[in-house]
Amino acid sequence: xxxxxxxxxxxxxxxxxxxxxxxxxxxxxxxxxxxxxxxxxxxxxxxxxxxxxxxxxxxxxxxxxxxxxxxxxxxxxxxxxxxxxxxxxxxxxxxxxxxxxxxxxxxxxxxxxxxxxxxxxxxxxxxxxxxxxxxxxxxxxxxxxxxxxxxxxxxxxxxxxxxxxxxxxxxxxxxxxxxxxxxxxxxxxxxxxxxxxxxxxxxxxxxxxxxxxxxxxxxxxxxxxxxxxxxxxxxxxxxxxxxxxxxxxxxxxxxxxxxxxxxxxxxxxxxxxxxxxxxxxxxxxxxxxxxxxxxxxx
Numbered sequence: 001x002x003x004x005x006x007x008x009x010x011x012x013x014x015x016x017x018x019x020x021x022x023x024x025x026x027x028x029x030x031x032x033x034x035x036x037x038x039x040x041x042x043x044x045x046x047x048x049x050x051x052x053x054x055x056x057x058x059x060x061x062x063x064x065x066x067x068x069x070x071x072x073x074x075x076x077x078x079x080x081x082x083x084x085x086x087x088x089x090x091x092x093x094x095x096x097x098x099x100x101x102x103x104x105x106x107x108x109x110x111x112x113x114x115x116x117x118x119x120x121x122x123x124x125x126x127x128x129x130x131x132x133x134x135x136x137x138x139x140x141x142x143x144x145x146x147x148x149x150x151x152x153x154x155x156x157x158x159x160x161x162x163x164x165x166x167x168x169x170x171x172x173x174x175x176x177x178x179x180x181x182x183x184x185x186x187x188x189x190x191x192x193x194x195x196x197x198x199x200x201x202x203x204x205x206x207x208x209x210x211x212x213x214x215x216x217x218x219x220x221x222x223x224x225x226x227x228x229x230x231x232x233x234x235x236x237x238x239x240x241x242x243x244x245x246x247x248x249x250x251x252x253x254x255x256x257x258x259x260x261x262x263x264x265x266x267x268x269x270x271x272x273x274x275x276x277x278x279x280x281x282x283x284x285x286x287x288x289x290x291x292x293x294x295x296x297x298x
Contacts, residue, residue, distance in 0.1 A: 044120075065122075086105055144168045147196070169284075177192075197249050205286070207285045208285075210256050211259050212232030212235040212259060214228040214232050214277065215274035215277040230258070264276075264277045
């Protein structure tokens, strides 16, 4: 870049004898302005690259949008290189050729200004997105802590609270909730679910998925249950019904699903593994609508 600037300086000096003072000063001012804008664009590029690296692990969609932004910046740099080539024409061009080049440069400058405005707007939206994601993570941490406090009395009885992948998971082994082969929730399990319902009522914007899971031992009970698929679904539905006994829990936020034996967390070849697999998982997900809207505008 330094060599290019020096070369242009020599060229400008050589042209002072054949180009009018007014035109030469005009060009010199435009070149200085272009140089400042190029430095500003380079700083923008560095800033955007840092933002892309910081959020690459958080959102694949955001990474794609930032890649588009980098592509736009590359086009701006290409346009700037074209402007530099125009200065080399000053040695061989007449006044009319110079005037034509100036008109073309003026058009390119307008395009650069438009790209700068677009980049500034995208940078602002990336900052807004970052703030939203930080606020969401803080809210999830608070929700996990609230659940842990509410369910403290059930720790060590097959109940765990974890936060991963942007969600909070409350896992309850069947020994806390159901008798073998049954889907009616026992007294202690009902108490745990009532505590959980209290927290859900305090967070009406949270989507709640209740999943029933079994081990791989075929169901051999009698009655209306046809197998592990049916049993896991009935258990998930029974949990939903108890949660809805709290009138402040919104039914539209709840979804019940039976997973049967196909999402184990332990080996079904051991007694401990089968015990871990027989569980209810309550998965709490934040509302991502605001983040999705921002992503679509990048």
